[in-house]
Every structure is written in C-alpha cells, then in structure tokens.
Amino acid sequence: MNTQKDPIYLIDAYGLIYRFYFAFMNRPLRNSKGENVSALFGFARTIGSLLNDGAPLADKAGTLLPNRIRPDHLAVAFDSPGPTFRHQKYEAYKATRQKAPEDLHAQVPLVQQFLELLKVPLLQVPGYEADDIIATIAEQCRREGRPCYTISSDKDLLQLVGDGIYQLRPGKSTLPQEGISLELVGPEQVKAEWGVPPAKVLDILALIGDSSDNIPGVKGIGEKTAVKLMTRYGSLDEIYKNLASIEGSVGKKLAEGREMAYFSRSLIELYSTVPLPISSLDALAIHDLGTREAAQFLLQQGMKQAALFLDPEATKGLNTVGTASNPVQSGSPALSPRAPAGSSGSPAPNAPVGTSSARSALSPDTSLFGNFPGKALETESIPEQLRQPGTYRAITDLAELQTLLAKAREQGMMTLDFETNSLEAWEARVVGFSFALEAGTAYYVPVMAHQGISPYIDENQARAELQKILLDPAMTIVAHNGKYDYAVARHWGIPRWEGRIWDTMVAAWVQDPERGNYALDSLITAHLGLSTTPYDQVVPKGSTFDTINLETATAYSCEDADYTLRMKAILEPTLQAMGCLDLFRNLEMPLLPILSEMEGRGIKIEAEVLRSYGKELAGELRSIEKSIYELVGHEFNIASTKQLQDVLFKERKLQASKKTKTGYSTDVAVLEELAREDPVPAYILRYRTLAKLKSTYVDTLADQAGRDGRLHTHFVQTGTATGRLSSRDPNLQNIPIRDEEGRRIRQAFVAEPGTLLISADYSQIELVVLAHLSQDPGLIEAFLKGVDVHRRTASLIFGVPEDQVSSEQRRIAKTINFGVMYGMSAFRLSNELGISRTEAQTFINTYFTTYKGIRSFIDTTIQETERTGYSQTILGRRRYIPTINSRNKTEKAAAERVAINTPIQGSAADIVKLAMIRLDRALRKKGNPAQMLLQVHDELILECPEALAEETARLVKEEMEQAIVLRVPLRVSVETGKRWGDFH
Template identity: 35%
Template sequence: MKFMVIDGNSILNRAFYGVRLLTNHDGLPTNAIYGFLSTLFRLQDEYTPDRTIVCFDVKEKTFRHQKFDSYKATRKGMPDELAAQLPVMKEVLDALGIIRCEKGGYEADDLIGTISRKAEEQGDDCLIVTGDRDSLQLVSAHTTVHLVSSKGGQDTSRDITPEAFREEYGFDPIRLIDLKALMGDSSDNISGVPGIGEKTAMNLLHTFGSLDEVYRHLDAPEIKKGLRDKLTNGEQAARDSYWLATIERDAPLPIDMQALPDVQMDRDALYDLLTRLEFKSFLTRLGLSKTEAPAPTAAERKRVELTDLESAQKQLDALTELSAVPLFAAPGLRAFALLAQDTVYLLSLDSFSVTDWDTVTARLFAGEIKLVMHDAKPTYVELLEAGLAAQGVLFDTSIAAYLLDPTASAYDLERVALSYLNRELPKVDLTAEDAFSPLGGRDSALAAMTANVEAIADIYAEASARLEEQGMHKLFFEMEMPLMTVLAEMQQAGCKADADQLCAFGEQLDTRIAALTAQIYEAAGHEFNIQSSKQLGVVLFEELGLPYKKKTKTGYSTSAEVLESLAGYHPMIADVLEYRQLTKLKSTYIDGLLKVIAPDGRIHSHFQQTVTATGRLSSVDPNLQNIPVRTELGRELRRMFVAEQGRVLVDADYSQIELRVLAHVADDDAMIEAFRGGQDIHATTASKVYGVPVEEVTPQMRSSCKAVNFGIVYGISDFSLAQDIGVTRKEAAAFIQSYLDTYPGVHHYMESIKQSARENGYVETLFGRRRALPELNSKNFNLRSFGERAAMNTPIQGTAADIIKIAMLRVRDRLKAEGFEARLILQVHDELILEAPEHEAERAAALLREEMEHAAELRVPLVAEAKIGHSWYETK
C-alpha cells in the first residue's frame, strides 16, 4: 500500500501566501483552500496513493512546550484571513473522504513521523508532503519527502530520497537532528550551541558523524580551542536542542493504521462546500452536481410554451404591466425564456415563421417591457445587426454583480448563479444547430433556459437590494446600464480598417525582419531560433561570452530588461531587441487585425465594462487599448484605421485627467492653481521640487517630475522611481519626499485614503463606485502593500473612468437628439473617436469637446482637445 501524508498547516500556509487573496460572495477568504486543493489533486494524480492522510497541528501546547516554554515562542500567529479558512478546509477534506489526523499535545510532525514508521513496519511506502525541512529526518528506503519550497517568488518541489539527502548534506537523513542540535533553528526558537553556525556544524558532522561522537572527541586536533570552548559551554543546549528537534515517532495516533476506512466521498456535502467556495473548476474536475432539485425560491412555477404569434403577442402585452420581467435569450436570438410571477414562458424560432419570429422579437425589445437580463450586450448587438430595436433592458445582473464585486474573475451566468444562489446551472450547448429541434435536444434546451431565467430572477432579487444598500443605485441605473447600450452600438458600428495598407505595412516589416535575421545569424556564426529564449541565451552568454545576470534551471534570462542592460556589449543586442519588437508588431497587430476585419471592411471590437477592478473599459477581438503608441512604427498602425469615403474621424482625448482628478480629491492648492492657470503641470512640479524658475526647468527635470506625477497615485516606490529616472534609491526617496512636501494635499490624501479604506474595508470613486480591499488588513506585507496602492489609485483611476463614461453617454445622446449622422465608434483609455460626414466634422468636434469638458464639475477644469482627420493617425 502507498500512503501520502500531507503536513496540513505547512501546505495550507504556503498556499495562502502563494495564491493571491480570493474571497467568495460572502467575503470568506478562499485562496489558501484553493491552493491546497490544487496541490492535493495534482499530487494524487501524479503519485496515485492508496490512502491520503492530512495531519494538522492543534492550538493547545505540546509536550515540547511543557518542558521548554521558549519553544516556537517567536512564531507569529496565523493571519486572520488564513485562520478563517482552516475550519472550512477541514470540512472539505472530510467531505472528500480524506483521513484527517490531529492530536492534542503533539505536533503534526509527530503524527507524520508515527504514520511513516507504522507504514514502514507494514512494508508500505510513504510520501510525506511538506514545506518543512524538519521532516527530512524521516527519509528512509520506504519514506520519501516531497519538499515544497519557494525560490525567486516561485514554488518548486522535489522528492527527497536517502540518496538525494546524502548528495545534498553528506550524511544520513537521521543526522539532520544532530545538525539542528549544533546549529539551532531560529524559526522554532531552538538555540543549538551558541556561536556555531551551519558551516561549522556541517564540518563537525562530516568529520565525526554524530553529536555524540563530536562530544566524545572534544580533544581531537580537528577541534580548535575556541570551538572546543563553545561546545563545552553549550553541551546542555545541544542536548536540549537535540531533544526538541527530534520528531516523536511513537505518538498515540487517533487512527488505526491497520484498519483505515475506505475512501468515501460525501458528494452532496462536497458539492455544497465547493459551490459555497465558488470553486467551479473543482466541481467540474470531480464531476459533482446537485443530486436533488434545488429548493424553489418562489411558488412552484409552471412552464408554458408559446408557439403562435397570437398567443405570443397576447402574453407580451400582459407583460408590459409588470415592473420587472426576467428574460434569458439564447444566442442568435433563437429562443427566449421569460418569467412572469409563477410562470416561465418559452418561445423558440422553430415554432414560428421567420416573419412572425421577427415580429415577436421586435415587440419584446421595443422598450415597453421592463426586462431583466444577464449580459444583455451580446443580445443587443445581435438585435442591431438584424436591424431591430435594442431597448427595454432596465437591469443587467452581470453588470450588477460586477459593481458589487469588481475583482471577481468572471461574471458569466454560471459563475454568478454559483456565487449568489449556490446553484449549478445545466450545461447545454444552446448554440448547437439542432438545440431546439424536436429531433435534437429541445427538451434539454428548454429546461436549461428555464433554469437560467429562474436564476436571473433570483440573482436580480438579491443584487438589486445590495446595490441599494451600498449606495450604487444611481451609478448602476444612470451610468452603467445606459452605457451598455452605447457599447453595443459601438461594437455593431465598428471602425473601418484599410486592409491594403495593413498588408503593405506587413510586407515592409517582413523585409526588415528578414534583414535583422540575417544580421543576427551572421553575428552568431550560425542559424538558430531567435525566438527561443534558451537558444538565444546559449548564443549570447556561452558562445559570445556576454555577462549574464539571471540563470534558472531552464536556461538564461533573455528578458527585455536583461537585453537592454547589455546594449553596449555587442551589436547583436540592438538587432535582437528590434527583431522582437517587429515580429510582435507583425504577428499581433498586422496579422491579428487582418483576421478580424469583417466582410463590411470594419473591425468590430468587443467593448467590455465588467473586466477591470477600477471601472475602466477594455476591449477584445481585437484589444484596441494596446495599439502601440510609444514607437513610430507602432504609431504607424493608426494609419490603418480610417473613415469611410466622404467621412472623417473626430478624435478628442482628455489632458492629464487622472492628475486633474487627483488635484480635486486631494484639494491641493498648489496643484489646483497650476491647472486653473493652464500651466504645464510637469514643468510646474519640477520648478517647485527643484526650486528653480519654470523657464529654467530642463527636459530631464520635467521628465523626472512627470514620472512622479503619474506614479504617485500608484504608490510608486523609491526603488521603482530610481529605475524609471536613473538615480539611486536614496535619491529617489528624497525626490518623492520633496514632491510630497511640494503638494501637501496630495500627501494628506494618500495617508487619509489608506486609513479610511482600512476602517471601511473599501474605497469609492466620486460617483460611488466601490472596491473592497480586504488586503489592507492582511498581516502579509506584500498583500497589504498591494491594498495600499489600490486604495490610493482606485478612487483616481476609477473616477477618471466614470467621467469618460459620462462623456460617452452625453455625446451619444446629444448626437441623436440633434440629428447628427456622426456616431461614436471607439473609446481608447481617455480618448473618444467619432466617425462623421465631412460636412458635420467641425460641429461634431465642438460637441465632442464640449461634452467631454463638462462631463463633471471638478475644482479644476477638464480639458479635451478635438482633432479631425481621415485616419486615426491624422487626428493625433
């Protein structure tokens, strides 16, 4: 039989620090449990043990503490976020049917040691999983330690066998106790012999073999007088340390190793636990689903199919009287499920003629029925593409879920139902061609749609109440919901791309890439895969002999940072850097953009409003936010985005909007004065920080202050600033302090917002957008530092994001109200782009600038500059 014995506290602790802080819908931290289970399942797959046992420490003192009060006295307590997960972790293990072992008066190490001994006596093999090197003393012919460790911020693991141990230490595993007796262990507050460190202790054991033999040979010539005195004076400490470091292998186990129970998973309990924890991937991995029907959240609902136009019209007329009608729409507008009081109404295209179906669909989204949907934007885009009205969705549960928890990983209906309702939805492919056909999976499809619309209704009930409680009712209804319609219109409109120019630009890049490839091969003296970091590292650092900074077990680091530091050593470095830049430009942008040009010649990027934690919009397919702007070649890409014949692009972007928001929220007189006076904020800052007149500010001074201006709200450190502006860390720290002295309001804001966030548990934008920051109260320095940076930045970046959203709404509404043909087609960071007939261009530009500048009333003016051109490049 093969046993896997896990040091529960050790692995849970490593998981806690190794996985970013996660929480479920109820605010319970879950990262340690997630990391532990990931490790558990991976190891079970890899080693296929017959039984898995997890051992935990208990709170009460052990027999070691009773003899030595100082034992582990320096250990810090468990962080609250980890302590909250421990009992839940044990519940999960119990539900998995995994044996759990703990015993008052003993440490987990003692239980592990006892289990491994008993396994050996039975002729069984034992794999100990731990991050604690103390367990290496247990390594034997039948016991292997799978040691988990951290190096360079990454978790690594390896199996320690007797041979591997001897190769590393030079003596048998049991002598690890002797080593600790001599050198001590500060983590456990084991003193060892005062004055003897690891190197001396290792030498003594290599020479004499054991602690006893060292003391038998104190007069040996290998032991000099100074060392002899330390050993003599510290003998009692050595003996005590030996006792403390020895794992007890005869502890009274609370389990019978001769009669271990079979592994029996409690699938229902495990399903409930994992759904509560929102671990969807583990539910899938374990094949778990609810065995009984979920308890109804309302009166038992009827299911009615509407199969003709007359009955459908009649029912839709009745729905106009209701205050909210949950709706689930199948992809492609092929079927709808509506919930009205105690009845689910189902409609599918297969039951109607095409003409009648279009009539039903148009009626449903005419704006008279107050609809509640989940992720309605794709449906709106489909409606617009079909030439139908896209109105009536007053509440989107995916957007509500995002506002209530903007750091969740996703907001699909399955995940939100799991989070809010502890309910798993049926997995049915509603995009399948025969999904609603009587000969296909019609019954399953309609049942899935029924479950989905019921979930939307139940999520709506909870989410709408929570939005009201958290003061985000106005933000949701007046900003985010109208914006969803605007984003759908922008996606449907798209932006024209010049495919011929893209192809020509791609050919130009190919020519240059080929030339660079030849130059690199010539410098290396042979051909190799330039994009292989491993092969490139061999060429640079072994064949050319360039100095290297980092080397891992997979090879040399050839990151951009490493290569840039080598720029003066060899001409190949510049060629490689340019090669990387151009190949990325070609593959990501030229080839990538050509693939997504639609038959209408336009690129229809998907604008997303439920992705970023700060509220900023993002785009995918393609990601237009990442179009390069820092290099001339990158900027050339903007020539490929053009207006249709007879039209122009009108582009306006905010000037330093985040700094203007900072001036407002910090109420800093000096910064406010600079913006109100129309001054160059970076030059003004440099003048104040360096103590020189503005006209004497050099480009370098301005650049340094620009780095601080933009970095300060991100909590920039002296280390990061030093790297950015090329000064020492000490100089950077002094620079930051001088900056904060110059803008005391900013300094006060940074400190007060962190304190406020700690007290409240969240930060807000000026418009009420919230972000919870549980990391602020973490005992983990890195997590706490992240929380502080997020506390400072989120109200700034989030408010800037809110302002541009307001501008988008105002621009779009005014264009429609005043009869413009111009339409909003792109939003990129702080920039809005219209496509307008040439005769409307000047008026559209004035409208765009006016609405952007009046989107919010701050203590400083908002400034937007509008430009007109036939391509995006020309507007810049």
C-alpha cells in the same frame, strides 16, 4: 499482487498548500477578517473532490481522462514543525530556502483543523519530513502487496515508484470544482522522464543536488550529464568504479565531488522506518467522516461553495445575501466548473455553438464567495421562493404569447434571454427566446422547429410582438449579459431598444468588481446555493440549440430567464444599500447599448497596410538577431529563457537581481536594469517588443476583419475593477499609444470613402481628477492658467523659472506627476529615471512639500479606506480592498496604492463613460449621422461624413468637456483625418 486490499492514498500536505497559495498569489482569497485563505480553499476543494466524485486523472498534456481517484484509505503527511534528522546531519540543510510567507504559514493550522474536523488521518512525526512518513507507509504497502498512491509533485518521492507504488502528480489543470487533476506516474513514466528506472532516480539526484534544499551534489554536474552517466554506468557506485575512464572536465568534477555525491545521496534518500502513530494501515480508513463539522468550519471561513461540496445542507437556515463571515475575494486566477474559457461578459471564441446569452462564455469562475465585510449595508433576507424549483413551459401559440407579453407591458418589466446558433451576436440566427414575468415561472418561445419536428411560432410574428416590448420606453428588460441579447435582437431586425435594460451581470460587477467571473451559474450558486444545467449536457459538442428536443430546450432556456430575475431580486437591494444603484442605472445601463452598437459597427481596416508593415518588422527582427549574435559570439534561441539566462548571467557574467523557479529572471524590469551596463539586454528588449507587436497585432488584425472589411472588437464592461472598459478579440487597449510602432499599426484603421475619422482625447484627465480630489492650490492653478503642468512641477521641484526648465527636468517631473497617483516608491522611481534611490526619495519629498494638498489627499484616502474597507470614485463606484489593514507590509503597501489609484483612475473611467452617453444622445437628437466606433483609454474615435466633420468635431468637444463639472475644467483635443494613425 493482492489487489483485494484497498489502496492507500497519501497526500504531501505542504506540496498542496504551497501550490494553492502561489496559484492565488496575485489575488489571494480572503476571509471576513481579511486573512489569506487561498491554500485552505484549494486544499479543501481537493479533499472534497477526492471524497465525493473523485479527482480526475489527466495525461501529461493535461487532457482529462475518464478515470477518477476516490480513496477509501487516505492520510495527509506534514513535515515536522521543528528540525529533522537531516538538519542534525547537515546544518546547512534548507538554509538557503526563503522563509515561507507569513500568510502561508498561518494557514497550516487552518488546514490541520479542517482535516481533524473531517476526521481524515493527519500524520506528523517530530524529527521527520512528510516524505519519510510517506516512504514508511509505502514500504509497508509494498510488503503487504497493497497499492499505494502518493499525491505530490516532489521528485524525491519518485524513488519510491514501482511494485504497486505510484505518484499522482497534480496536473496542469487546477480546477476549483475538482481541486486538482492528477497525472498518474508509474515506472514507465519515470523512465521516460528521467532516462532511468525509479530506483536510480536517487543516484541522479545525488549527482545534481537540490538547490531548493541546499543539497550540494557534484559541482558542475547538471541533469543532462547526470542522465548520460547513469545511462552508461547504471549507478553511482559504478560511475565511481569507472572514474578513471571518464575523461575531461566531467571526470575532474566527479573526482572532486565524490564525497559530496555520497553525502548528498544520504540526505536525499528517504527514511522508511519512521515510528508512525498508527497501529496498522487499516487505521487510515475514512468511512466515518465529519463532513458536517468540516463544512461548518469552511462556512466560518466564508467558503460557501467548498462547504456545500462537502455537505449539501451546510447552509440550511442561512437566508441572507452574504454574511459577516463571507470572505473577500481579490479576483483570483482560478477556473470555472462550467463556463467556457473567455473574457468576462462576452462570448468566448471557442465556446460551444448555440449557447444562450446568459451563459455565453464568461470568464473562468474565480469568485467563490459572497459579499465583502465592511460594506456597511443591511443584508436582505432571501425569500424562500427564490430557492424553489421553477415551472417552465413552451409557448407555441401566438395568441398566448400576445397575452403574456401584454401582461409584461402592464407590469413594466420582464426578463429576456435569446437562444441562438452562434456566439457572434451580430451574426447569430435566433432559435428562440425565453422570458419571465415573476420568479419561479418562465416561458420559452421557439421560432424554428426543434429537431425539425416540433411546433413553433412564425419568426416574423414572434419578432413583431417582441419588438413592441423592446421599443416601449416604459419597459425594463432584465437580462444577463444583455449586450449579447441586445445585439442579437438588432441583427434580427429589431430597431434600437427604447426600453431600459437591467443587466444582472453588470449589476454583480458593480457590487463586487473584484469577483472576476459573473457567469449566471456562478452567481446563482454563490447567492442561492442552487445548481444550474451545463450547456454541454444539453447540446452535444458541435451541434446547435435547434437540434435538441423542445422539452429539453424549454427547461434549459427558461432556467436562464427565471434565474436572471431571481438575481435581480438579490442584487437590486444590495446596490441600493451600497449607494451604487444610481451609478448602475444612469451610467452603466445607458452605456450598454452604445457599446453593442459600436461592436456591430466596427471600423474599416486595410489589411495590406498591416501586411506591408509586417514584412518591415520581420526584416528589423532579423537585423536585431544578427546584432545580438555578433555581440554574443554565437547563435542561440532568443525566445528560450534558459538559453538567455546562460548568455546573460554565465557568458556575459551580468549581475542577476531576481530569481525564479527556473533560474534568474529575464523579465522587462531586469533587462532594463541590465541594459545600463551591457548592450545585449537592450537589444533583447527591443526584439521582444517588436516580436510581440508583430504576432499580436500586425500578423493577426488583418485576418480578424469581418466580411464587411471592418474590425469588430468586443468591449468588456465587466473586465476591470476600476471601471475602465477593456476590449478583446482583438484587444485594442494595448496598442502602444505614443510609440512609432503603435502609430504604424493604427495607420491601417481608416475611414470609409466619403467619411473622416474624428479622434477626441481627454488631456491629462487623471491629473485633472487628482487636482479636483486633492484640491491642491498649486495643481489647480496650473490647470486653470493652462500652463504645462509638468514644466510647472519641474520649476517648483528644482527651484528654477519655468522657461529655464530643461527637458530632463521636465521628464523627471512628468514621471513623478503620473507616478504619485500609482503610489510610486523611491525604488521604482530610481529605476525608472536611472538615478540613485536617495535622489529619487528627495524628489518625492520635494514633490509633496510642493503639493501639500496631494499629500493630504493620499493620507486621508488611506485612512478612510482603512475605516470603511473600500475606496470610491467621484460618482460613488466602490472598490473593496480587504488587505488595507493587513499586517503584511508588502500587502499593505499594495493595498494603499490601489486605494489611492481607484478614485483617480476610476473617476476618469466614469467621466469617459458619461461623455459617451452624452455624445450619443446629442448626435441622435440632432440627427447627426456620425457614429462612435472605438473607445481606447481616454480617446473616442468616431466616423462621420466629410461635410459634417467640422460641425461634429465641435459637438464632440463640447459634449465631452461638459460631461462633468470639476474644480478644474476638462480639456479635449479633437482631430480629423482619414487614418487613426494620423492623430497625435
């Protein structure tokens, strides 16, 4: 082959468009008009990566390889906008395929406009599909001896592979900074995957058909059978020549499906003589690209990072914190260019050792855009100095450190960032710390030698000087992921800080709670267009921060401190303009050290209690398995979706209701529905529940306890859009609350000898908040009189006296009471209660007739959210909802549910936080040694000496009930005991 000719790279446009649309399906990326631009973004980043550094190659397992793909000849092939020759040949071609979602279809012209501006060849021929265009070019490449690579996951294109033609299949990693990783598929890979060479893939596809394109194939012949036949006979023609020797049902199916096999083959076979709109393959050269024009187009769509990727000077002259064109991002599931995988705001378990807190393993980068539209705030100009390079140096002289820290106390503010040898803050050893007094200048203070040779300040002396700062009530300490820095300082021996904390990570979350990633590097890139130094480029894998030289350590650490101060300068006026600065200062910041103290304290856990329960669960799981096998009549892999589909829908012939890419769904909702008509789905549900509890909690919690025998969870302050706290390593929020299994797990959580646990739980706090917000007289009256709210609701709905309400009627009322605040539809209520949809709708209508104030609250909240673009809590926490005015009914309905739920659930979360702050202050003021250990939903768990349990319980109840004054008084139930599982 003449490899001197440049390879041709061909992109299957719709393959990538669909891929990125569905990758962001749950939380789509949106422009300033609220339009979904997920596919455009993914497409732009993919093209950008190809044109710049090249797209990375990965192996089949998804591991990135050193090779990269950077084309000089590139084209993007699109399907014909109208019917193709296959439709003329077969009227039912693709007839069963669901119509593309409206907001996906609307992005195709945007992608095409982007390509036209970029001057990347766009190929679309009436009457032909993109695969045929690709096949035609591939055939020309074959004749010219020119390599050709198709970027697609389409199995139909595998028939082209060979003689220099390869497929580049989008790999398992989908990276925003890379767009996609690509897996090279040649003849060997095709043979390994399909059991036949590429030229024979067409015959296999002819036998099995293609349900997505409504190509019939041979009825009853699946992939395994087709591969066996092809392995034995070598081709479709040979199979039918030897049909007489193929016995049994397979032979019968083949005989009956002969005509369909050849017809299907004619439909799947690619057409390689498409009249292309180019004179030669050289017309696909991409040397004179319109990167500036394309980048400006992306900026108009709000895609700042994607624009900068194409043109580093795309934002020159734009000096505002966000613009009207910046799109809203609903918290997408994308991945980070730099931060190790982990949960927002807390160190990740597998991140490199020795990282700084500012970059410590924040969640993958999902926030690609700036401010939301409709925020009704004046954007502040960013001073040019915030974009300038910084001046950084090490401080190894104690006197100079004292002088600089004295200056910090004079101005009352400085940033602080620790460098350590571990991501576990309460175990980490301090290597050094950096601080900044003004943007653009920062200092690094080593407290141990770098590489064992550099000068440093004595650890005890440095700690004593820093302690003066942290214990000064007049000081404001600015940090990024300050909970980590606080814990490191506490473990280092510094007492609880008296200075105020200003955490830029939490501030960014308050400003944009849907962002999903609050890593410092992500924020700096989004707001200032600056790049930061990746940790793994500074510290070799497996090494610690003290192993690098002092100069490198200084540059890296000081950058964190400097950029943190720059972010404060950006975020503070934004929060002020939003009306959220008080919530940030007076709620989130006082809570931060409380959470860190709780993490360090942990809760005692008895491993043997869990291990004993684990053995019980294992026995129960075996018993359930046996029951399932007896009902089915044979053993199968219960965890295998495919085998379960066969059992439920083929063998037991249950009615499937929801289809997925791999067949009919077997998710919880489907199994719950099927369980009404067959016992097997009910057993499967029980099996899954117990198996998950066993693997997630029972088998793992015992091993997660620290050396002190206590379990130290990590509270995530920035993990939800509603303001609720979450926890991880382990996640204690998901232990079932009311189920016996959850209680058995909580039995392992115990008080230390001589102490008791105190559980304080808000009673129906979200319904209380709903009563306050809706001002509904009936609901308020029920709470004021202290009656059973669910019984009262049932009495009103069913028109019977309260003392005659049945347990079933109360259950229905309870479901409606809680369902309303989540926007429960009649469809969902009917499924939940096992009643008809008509009956469910009647219940909902009666409910709103009974509680007119709630109906009014819902309508008003939706209208106000449509007007402003956001919903907010009692304390003013905002959640922007870009799809509230969407023309897509499904999106609009989902947005309305979020708008209704946010002020209810968000206000309840804020109240719990207020209670934690009040309680912490009250305990310290009284010198009470009781300590908060856990916060799970609306419950606080404390530990206190037995002798003080009664007194502490009264104090806890009083402080929590007085956290805020509402139209309906808050009620808290308090219990004491030795084990968490003993409560409620």
